[in-house]
Amino acid sequence: MTSTIDIRPEWSAPEQDAEIAAIFAQTAAGLAQVDLNGRFTLVNxxxxxxxxxxxxxxxxxxxxxxxxxxxxxxxxxxxxxxxxDGAHYRIEKRYLRPDGSILWVDNSVTVIRKEDGSPFGVLAASIDITGRRETEAALRASELRLRLAMDAGRMAVWEYDVRAGRVLHSSDLNRLLGIIETRDVSYDDMRGRIEAEDLVRLSELARASIARREPHFQAEIRYRLSRGEVRWLLVSAEFQLTDDGAVDRIIGVALDITDRKRDEEHQRLLVHELNHRVKNTLAVVQALAHQSFAGSADEERRQAFEGRLVALAGAHNLLTRESWEAASMRDVILSAAAPCDPGDGRFRIDGPDMRVPPKTAVALALAVHELCTNAVKYGALSNDRGIVDVRWRIEGGRVHLVWAEREGPPVAPPEHRGFGSRMLERALASELDGSVTLDFAPEGVRCTIVSPAPEEIFIAR
Known part of the structure; x- marks a missing residue:
């Protein structure tokens, strides 16, 4: 498309000049006329x-x-x-501003001719598209970052069109599943590669999610690649519903967690082996103690030492069942007190069922054992009517535990502090980063333990 209107600055007709000049000046587009060498001759x-x-x-x-x-x-x-040739063209390009900034324009370019048809200039109408190009660049950068993150994390986005019964093609998903990237994956093909029991569990989770009107669900499943290798996937998905409540499509993310699952299994094996070795070590120590104290006149010390080993072993067994992550405070106390508990309701506990970390559990088990041993020998559990109350609470970010004995024989303060008392007041306080107070009141021993409630202590559910 070419123009035969002469709009040079030296127009001869004043009316024509005024009309065209007004249009040229007032248009919202940037207009620039150049000569046949590209030199600007007119700009608005x-x-x-x-x-x-x-x-x-x-x-x-x-x-x-x-x-x-x-x-x-x-x-x-x-x-x-x-x-x-007089060919009209269109181009998107950048102009350089004097301050170094960039202007993106969409240029529509037309040749201007004289009345005899010969060209004398070129007119370009420029539309500023800088914002659009910056948005497109930002989007491409975002997509690239997402792709790099997904590739690094072995992750893929997937979408299942329920009504059409097909999985929308995704090269990311194909790579994750070990399928040729250009191949369409059918829904039946995907289902057929999921381990049967995991597929049942996944289907139940999806149905339960729909029934609760909660669009999101998540599950860990095993997926078999075409070459037979089994991979673990974390599948996180969300339903999209139609206006009438029917499932229209499911959109989700699949994350390869095979390495994590292998690490977890390896850790379980190591913990199992460590538990086995610790048990053996405790048994050896107990045997050595029995031999070392054999024939000794101090039978009481032998029993006290072996009792502490039993308490330590009990706490260890409890933590082993919990994979050394945390243990129920209630279970720790009951396990440590079990050998001394008369079983007729005289040993009472009350408090929120907190879960405590391993270090706290072991220290607490040894403390309860010492208090129980003393109660059986001299305190509330040495007769047939004494009662032991163990109560705890969380207050002001601290755990307050009170061991209180009553209705036992009258108590008198000891003439000297034995190993058990020193362990409670010093070692236990240090382990728990708190304070331990022993009160030998006539009505019964009272032990108060106050320690910070660290973040890893939480209420069991």
Missing amino acids: DRFCEMVGRSREELLTLRMQEITHPDHLAENEPLFDRAVR
């Missing part, structure tokens, strides 16, 4: 504003001088062809 205010240059400056420059060098290889042949 909008173009000056867009490229950040005055009209006087532009009239001393060529179009090629303000065009980004990266676009010249594309722009110059189009310009030369337009001048030669």
